Amino acid sequence: MNEKPKRPRFTEEFKADAVRLAMSESVPTARVARDLGVHPNTLYNWVAKHRAEHAGERPTDTVSDDEREELRRLRREVRILKEEREILKKGGSLLRQGVPVTQRYRFINEEKANHPVRTLCRVMRVSRSGFYDWQKRPLSKRARENAALLVQIDEIFEANHKRYGFRRVLRVLLARGHHVGKHRIARLMRENGLFARKRRAFCRTTDSRHIYDVALNKLNREFTAAAPNQAWVGDITYVPTAEGWLYLAVLIDLYSRRVVGWAMSRYIDKKLALGALDMALNHRRPEAGFIHHTDRGSPYAADDYQGALKHAQATVSMSRKGNCWDDAPSESFFSTLKTELIYREEFATRDAARHAILRYLMWYNAHRLHSFNDYVSPMQFERFMLTNDEAA
Known part of the structure; x- marks a missing residue:
């Protein structure tokens, strides 16, 4: 007897991001929902709730006639x-x-x-x-x-x-x-001058000088998976803005290269990493024993983060000291993100950078052709393989 699929849960941060995208994009809300992997009615309800809560807010116009001219x-x-x-x-x-x-x-x-x-x-x-x-x-x-x-x-x-x-x-x-x-x-x-942005050389190591215990490299560069939610890799990178750095944490499913969890903050700490993990766990609901691989930096080695992984019954894996290639899929994703978005833009605020990254993540998961998936997007790949499995 087949088990009933677990219903995904969504974090408040994910809901806020989804509402923001739905209210700011020129595409229909139903398409935003589809690209985020959310049922359209769910997103409509989130938007309606947001509008009801902010119904009384109106911008104040204090601009003079001369200033307006x-x-x-x-x-x-x-x-x-x-x-x-x-x-x-x-x-x-x-x-x-x-x-x-x-x-x-x-x-x-x-x-x-x-x-x-x-x-x-x-x-x-x-x-x-x-x-x-x-x-x-x-x-x-x-x-x-x-x-x-x-x-x-x-x-x-x-x-x-x-x-x-x-x-x-x-x-x-x-x-x-x-x-x-x-x-x-x-x-x-x-x-005709149609040039995609070239990649820059990029290899970032992690400062692992902290008091926390670190795990062995159990993933051991096995960067493939036979099914969704068998192995995730994650990392943190920085995005420059005129206000200062914006830090981005992600978790990526090695089955399809889909970004299953993300969080952004002005600080690089365990709360940032926990935000991405919370989104991924609630949305994907992995079975016990799935591999969770990151570098050995303090946000991932911290007691709170390790406690969350233990509660999720994850198998913890960490890169060797100073070896960024042990987490090559994360490095590759950040290289792509920076090549295709970050290096092309100059962000005046962290908020502007956050919105641009949200739009990119939505496009990346739903539409970007990925060479690892034989040039279909991560979400398309998952749907295609699920359909084939059901047909078999």
């Missing part, structure tokens, strides 16, 4: 600068020496639906007459095919927040039925 002027200037910056972010690489001017014309032609031609020509340093003359020239069959292909490449690149390189773009195109080669995709992306 100055704000309007500044906003106009900011819009112009943002538009120029957006154009340069997409096509700035085409201004490099040696890139044919026809590539700039092609870029302007593709972007003219989003920006005025006058602005595009000024930013891309070409004359409008030259651009219009180029438009009148007939295109070859290959050029027309490349132009059509580039529309889809750009759509995939933008839909995934400019984080996909040519390999992942190629995977999406192949899934759509396009028979194209990797060199052609790489060339088209390169010529």
